[in-house]
Amino acid sequence: MPHDHPDHHQRHHRHGAQDAQPSASGAPAHSHLPSDPALRVKTLETILVQKGLIDPAAIDTLIETYSSRVGPQNGAKVVARAWCEPAFRAALLTDATPLLADMGLIGRQGEHVVVVENTPQVHNMVVCTLCSCYPWSLLGIPPTWYKSDAYRARAVREPRGVLAEFGLCLPEGQSVRVWDSTAEMRYLVLPMRPEASAGLDEAALAAWVTRNSMIGTGLPHPPAPTQAQP
Incomplete structure (x- = not known):
């Protein structure tokens, strides 16, 4: 039975050598990026905001509600x-x-x-x-x-x-x-x-x-x- 291990559900991609170059901190540059699902969600949110289809304040309210008041x-x-x-x-x-x-x-x-x-x-x-x-x-x-x-x-x-x-x-x-x-x-x-x-x-x-x-x-x-x- 799968339990609460969200990392098991993330998609993994093979990166070429150019993707694995270290940053100034010594870590690969891509390690500073959001996970693939998070990056997709953020990109979609940005597009919807730019098109005027969603209100960023409303999104922030929903996130705050489900992270602190609902549970x-x-x-x-x-x-x-x-x-x-x-x-x-x-x-x-x-x-x-x-x-x-x-x-x-x-x-x-x-x-x-x-x-x-x-x-x-x-x-x-x-x-x-x-x-x-x-x-x-x-x-x-x-x-x-x-x-x-x-x-x-x-x-x-x-x-x-x-x-x-x-x-x-x-x-x-x-x-x-x-x-x-x-x-x-x-x-x-x-x-x-x-x-x-x-x-x-x-x-x-x-x-x-x-x-x-x-x-x-x-x-x-x-x-x-x-x-x-x-």
């Missing part, structure tokens, strides 16, 4: 609150969309969301077999592996094998339920709260919730310790 941290806050507030959890499992709308977490690629809960008996897993439908407003932009043909095809045929490749081996008595996202409906997994997180407040709990645990390909775990600055 798995939003879904993690929802999960942590559900772990702490039984009434919120019950309402979330009954009809998540209005609750998420009140929290400002309904938007593009996430207009209608269903939350499914993991239990000792059932483990939930989300896929989009046709393309890459994904709750952007809760989890940000989908990872590379989520969009891959291998994941989309195998998740429904051999979910346990796929989960094992993510390092997640479920107990034999726990069944796997696979949810297929569509253009009309997105899914969010509510993972089980780890016993080791007892006593933590909502903010601390959110740090335990991983993106993969909300897709169903992972479990919550303690955050990595922050290294002290020398």
